[in-house]
Amino acid sequence: MNKKLVLGLALFSLTSFGVLTACSKKESVKPEPKEIIVATNANSKPNTYMEDNKLTGYDVELARAVFKELPEYKLKFQVIDFNSVLSGIDNGRFQMAANALSWTPERAEKYNYSLPLSKSATSVAVKPDLQVKSLNDLAGKTTEVLSGVQVATMLENWNKENPDKAMNLKYMDASYPLASYVADVDISFLVRKKKTKTYNRKSIKPW
Secondary structure (H helix, E strand, O other), X not given: OOOEEEEXXXXXXXXXXXXXXXXXXXXXXXXXXXXXXXXXXXXXXXXXXXXXXXXEOHHHHHHHHHHHOOXXXXXXXXXXXXXXXXXXXXXXXXXXXXXXXXXXXXXXHHEEEOEOOEEEEEEEXXXXXXXXXXXXXXXXXXXXXXXXXXXXXXXXXXXXXXXXXXXXXEEEOOOOOOHHHHHOOOOOEEEXXXXXXXXXXXXXXXX
């Protein structure tokens, strides 16, 4: 199965990218750099976000640093809704994604990940009057999730495996809410990924 490149919780491997055929000595005109379009939703701080109308973030700047060393390629970012990031890679619209994408066995079957950028732990934000020690305590409670993200998949699997302790999942079209959002809307809890460790890209060899 052909795999496509994904930057998400991963460090690029320079060998993952093919190298354009070298020009023969007789050619006087260099070939145009091959354009690599990177999909991102620009709303997953600190990995990808807008600042002063400029796209930035750890994943974004890492991609720029890698491709700065690859003159054979021309890097272009395309800001798009998260739900379309991976589907855009599937249909060939984009060649890469830079969006704090978590590793899953299912995704690894389709995409090439590079080395890890960070490690994250899953945390739950709840209303002050709700005492929670395990997912069992969230049975029948309501939360909002973004379709396709790892947290949504985790809760969907929990509901399938524990139908008597299922949670109510409301699917959002917008970006994933902040933890403080729980206090302002009619949901009981929010599951978030909390970054526990960030790797220094300079200390990791890409191969």
